[in-house]
Amino acid sequence: MSDLFIELQGITKRFPGVVANDRVDLTVHRGEIHAIVGENGAGKSTLMRVLYGLYQPDEGTIAVKGHAVTIESPRRALELGIGMVHQHFMLIPVFTVAENVILGSEPVWGFGRLRMREAQQRVAELCRQYGFVLDPTAEVGSLSVGEQQRVEIIKVLYRGAELLILDEPTAVLVPQEVDELFNNLRQLVAQGKTVIFISHKLDEVLAISDQITVLRRGRVVGTVPAAGTTKAQLAEMMVGRPVLVELAHPPVEPGPVRLDVRQVRVPGRGTRPAVRDVSFAVGAGEIYGIAGVEGNGQTELVEALVGLRRITGGQLLIDGRDVTHATARAIRLMGVAHIPEDRHRRGIALPMAVWENMILGHHTREEFTHGALLNRPGIRGFVRRRVGDYDIRVADVEAPVLALSGGNQQKVVVAREFSFAPQVLVAAQPTRGLDIGATEFVMRQLLAARSSGMAVLLVSANLEEILSLSDRVGVMYGGALVAEFARGEVSAAELGLYMTGAGRTGEARAG
Amino acid sequence: MEYMTSLFSVALLASAIRVTMPILLASLGAVHAERGGVVNIGLEGIMIMGTFFGAVGAYAFDTRFPSLAQTWPNLAPLAGVLAAVAAGLLFGLIHALVTITFRVDQIISGVALNLLAGGLARFLNILLFEKATQSPGVRGFTPIDIPLLRDLPALRPLVTGVSPMIITGVVLVAVSQWVLRRTRFGLRLRAVGEYPLAADTLGVNVYHLRYAGVLLSGALAGMAGAYLAIEQARLYFEGMTQGRGFIALAAMIFGNWWPVGALGASALFGYFDALSLRVVRLPVPYQFINVLPHIVTILVLAGFVRRARMPAADGVPYTKEEE
Numbered sequence: 001m002s003d004l005f006i007e008l009q010g011i012t013k014r015f016p017g018v019v020a021n022d023r024v025d026l027t028v029h030r031g032e033i034h035a036i037v038g039e040n041g042a043g044k045s046t047l048m049r050v051l052y053g054l055y056q057p058d059e060g061t062i063a064v065k066g067h068a069v070t071i072e073s074p075r076r077a078l079e080l081g082i083g084m085v086h087q088h089f090m091l092i093p094v095f096t097v098a099e100n101v102i103l104g105s106e107p108v109w110g111f112g113r114l115r116m117r118e119a120q121q122r123v124a125e126l127c128r129q130y131g132f133v134l135d136p137t138a139e140v141g142s143l144s145v146g147e148q149q150r151v152e153i154i155k156v157l158y159r160g161a162e163l164l165i166l167d168e169p170t171a172v173l174v175p176q177e178v179d180e181l182f183n184n185l186r187q188l189v190a191q192g193k194t195v196i197f198i199s200h201k202l203d204e205v206l207a208i209s210d211q212i213t214v215l216r217r218g219r220v221v222g223t224v225p226a227a228g229t230t231k232a233q234l235a236e237m238m239v240g241r242p243v244l245v246e247l248a249h250p251p252v253e254p255g256p257v258r259l260d261v262r263q264v265r266v267p268g269r270g271t272r273p274a275v276r277d278v279s280f281a282v283g284a285g286e287i288y289g290i291a292g293v294e295g296n297g298q299t300e301l302v303e304a305l306v307g308l309r310r311i312t313g314g315q316l317l318i319d320g321r322d323v324t325h326a327t328a329r330a331i332r333l334m335g336v337a338h339i340p341e342d343r344h345r346r347g348i349a350l351p352m353a354v355w356e357n358m359i360l361g362h363h364t365r366e367e368f369t370h371g372a373l374l375n376r377p378g379i380r381g382f383v384r385r386r387v388g389d390y391d392i393r394v395a396d397v398e399a400p401v402l403a404l405s406g407g408n409q410q411k412v413v414v415a416r417e418f419s420f421a422p423q424v425l426v427a428a429q430p431t432r433g434l435d436i437g438a439t440e441f442v443m444r445q446l447l448a449a450r451s452s453g454m455a456v457l458l459v460s461a462n463l464e465e466i467l468s469l470s471d472r473v474g475v476m477y478g479g480a481l482v483a484e485f486a487r488g489e490v491s492a493a494e495l496g497l498y499m500t501g502a503g504r505t506g507e508a509r510a511g
Numbered sequence: 512m513e514y515m516t517s518l519f520s521v522a523l524l525a526s527a528i529r530v531t532m533p534i535l536l537a538s539l540g541a542v543h544a545e546r547g548g549v550v551n552i553g554l555e556g557i558m559i560m561g562t563f564f565g566a567v568g569a570y571a572f573d574t575r576f577p578s579l580a581q582t583w584p585n586l587a588p589l590a591g592v593l594a595a596v597a598a599g600l601l602f603g604l605i606h607a608l609v610t611i612t613f614r615v616d617q618i619i620s621g622v623a624l625n626l627l628a629g630g631l632a633r634f635l636n637i638l639l640f641e642k643a644t645q646s647p648g649v650r651g652f653t654p655i656d657i658p659l660l661r662d663l664p665a666l667r668p669l670v671t672g673v674s675p676m677i678i679t680g681v682v683l684v685a686v687s688q689w690v691l692r693r694t695r696f697g698l699r700l701r702a703v704g705e706y707p708l709a710a711d712t713l714g715v716n717v718y719h720l721r722y723a724g725v726l727l728s729g730a731l732a733g734m735a736g737a738y739l740a741i742e743q744a745r746l747y748f749e750g751m752t753q754g755r756g757f758i759a760l761a762a763m764i765f766g767n768w769w770p771v772g773a774l775g776a777s778a779l780f781g782y783f784d785a786l787s788l789r790v791v792r793l794p795v796p797y798q799f800i801n802v803l804p805h806i807v808t809i810l811v812l813a814g815f816v817r818r819a820r821m822p823a824a825d826g827v828p829y830t831k832e833e834e
Binding site: 074075086090091092093094095099102103104105106108111112113114116155 | 693694695696698699701702705706708709710712713714715820823
């Protein structure tokens with residue numbers, strides 16, 4: 001363990017207006033799994049980009065295996081044995097596993113003819129060596145997310161990396177896949193590889209790492225061994241103040257049914273329906289969580305519920321009124337708020353000002369208009385109050401919303417949707433891409449909505465979030481609701497099984 | 512009944528192959544550009560340049576080097592083809608520069624090329640030949656009989672008197688298919704058209720490959736034009752491409768962005784084209800037959816395109832992430 005692999009000293013990287021890394025020291029030993037944790041914007045990614053040669057540090061030195069080096073490009077990083085597994089997969093879906101792996105360093109005969117057989121054997125060999133299960137001839141687009149991630153890892157190993165940087169590798173995985181990834185990582189380390197693991201999921205970090213370095217606002221708060229460190233300690237190091245890891249979930253007596261979904265069917269692409277006869281009901285003061293691997297119909301279901309997608313079968317009732325074929329506007333006017341999963345496409349208009357985004361869709365309300373014109377003073381007062389209430393960090397509400405951080409953009413969406421007394425809230429992936437502070441904020445708002453008697457539908461790929469907030473949980477798989485549980489009835493691991501279609505469907509109380 | 516049998520006569524097939532060629536060559540070009548992620552709607556314009564410079568090249572060689580052209584009759588048409596390919600490359604280079612380096616919208620650049628080509632051909636024609644719309648006549652390649660097959664009487668119209676450019680075209684289909692599927696260049700070109708960022712992170716030069724794809728499309732579309740002028744009409748006249756550059760794009764889509772598919776699709780269009788040329792006496796007005804190739808194009812695009820899978824990054828300019 002004393003064998004030094006990477007030594008960063010006094011790394012400083014400045015961008016216009018910010019110091020992304022401020023005199024960062026980091027020491028990584030050969031054969032260890034070293035986690036780097038921190039909130040969004042803490043400088044984790046910048047630091048890794050410096051190490052991978054994508055950025056040049058303004059100050060500081062890098063030593064690899066005891067020699068001072070300059071890493072001017074990813075190519076140089078790879079020569080030094082440093083490889084990066086990107087958070088967003090850099091894979092070509094229509095290529096095979098082997099084609100994806102060799103792209104850019106292909107073995108060839110004369111005339112550039114690919115030695116495909118050899119490439120496939122090489123990939124199979126690497127898989128055997130590290131205990132990965134992958135078919136080199138399979139098309140990548142047909143693989144599960146976990147398998148695609150393995151292809152990414154093999155890609156880096158094929159190029160001879162000894163140190164693997166994994167950027168938020170578990171963000172896209174279900175619990176079973178996380179377990180498998182961790183097994184793979186342990187296997188890699190056992191055979192002499194070194195792993196840098198970037199994450200803000202503290203449970204996982206504690207489970208897999210040997211050493212943990214915590215960053216906050218570009219600085220190293222400290223490096224601690226995983227053994228003997230608690231989640232609360234880490235969270236406090238990250239945020240700089242004590243954080244409630246568990247949110248209070250006071251009992252609320254559910255009221256009358258507000259959102260009633262009956263045998264709803266939504267067409268998908270091609271002939272298969274995207275949503276197949278889904279039924280559930282959400283009462284006032286209740287959070288109904290829908291768990292599922294992305295692409296199992298959740299997106300289509302949510303869009304159908306808020307009137308953005310056509311419903312071809314079944315019935316949708318809001319407060320007892322049939323709105324199956326109502327327009328999005330009509331549904332909105334009935335008091336349905338929507339936090340969309342892709343805030344950039346559906347939630348906000350990026351180039352428009354903060355104040356414009358705050359009233360979007362409600363801009364025709366009486367308090368915002370003077371006849372045909374907008375009532376600027378009225379709007380300004382409303383926006384100023386909301387910015388204060390939701391602690392949105394913005395210098396000027398005239399600034400385009402794209403100037404805000406992801407967390408503050410989401411606060412704009414939440415602030416708008418929670419205004420005007422909604423009765424039903426449809427929240428899709430509301431904490432995606434947010435750091436601990438912002439996540440906690442959004443989760444508190446959801447619980448507050450529940451306490452105030454809203455019916456909340458929460459769709460999320462984050463099981464922790466689903467389990468800690470929901471009164472009931474449904475699991476979507478292949479467009480159908482395959483199981484439903486009451487609060488406390490099910491563990492994350494069990495949910496994971498249902499999410500991959502492996503659950504005990506016989507016992508499930510499907511809707 | 513008589514015209515029913517003539518629908519499938521060998522002579523008609525031979526004619527179909529001849530009119531297939533320009534569509535095929537241009538659509539091969541389109542395949543290369545779009546596999547790399549650049550839509551080249553300027554193919555029509557490049558073909559116009561090909562027809563004009565094909566004729567000019569062949570004519571100039573004939574008048575400048577009469578003795579050489581006499582001794583080796585294939586040299587003049589070859590000079591025409593080379594001139595057409597050079598003009599195609601130049602237009603391809605313009606398109607590449609504008610869309611890849613400067614990231615201008617690919618459709619706009621293509622439309623500009625089409626407009627430019629029409630005007631430029633007329634202007635240069637007046638300059639060189641003192642006429643607006645037509646060049647002097649030129650000589651074509653010496654036709655070839657295909658050995659062995661020519662002895663089969665049933666096939667005679669198909670395999671005798673074949674243009675060497677037809678044989679070249681068929682060979683180019685096979686070579687393109689092989690290159691795209693089996694070589695490093697093909698793998699990288701396709702990668703760049705599917706997910707340029709992924710290719711870039713692996714050290715593949717996205718810009719170089721896209722340039723290569725677009726230049727190939729220019730060269731092939733130029734060759735397509737040369738075929739029209741040198742082998743079919745034996746002169747250049749204005750409007751002789753008749754929208755074949757656009758039909759070639761349809762053929763590329765129908766052929767699912769593969770050379771072999773483009774061959775099949777071009778042949779289908781070529782067949783109806785040939786039909787419209789040959790069928791003159793029918794119970795319906797001949798104009799109905801004349802519009803057949805275009806109707807087939809529309810039907811194919813409307814009906815089959817849903818099944819086609821275009822390269823994922825086709826038409827999307829690539830910007831390297833800057834620090």
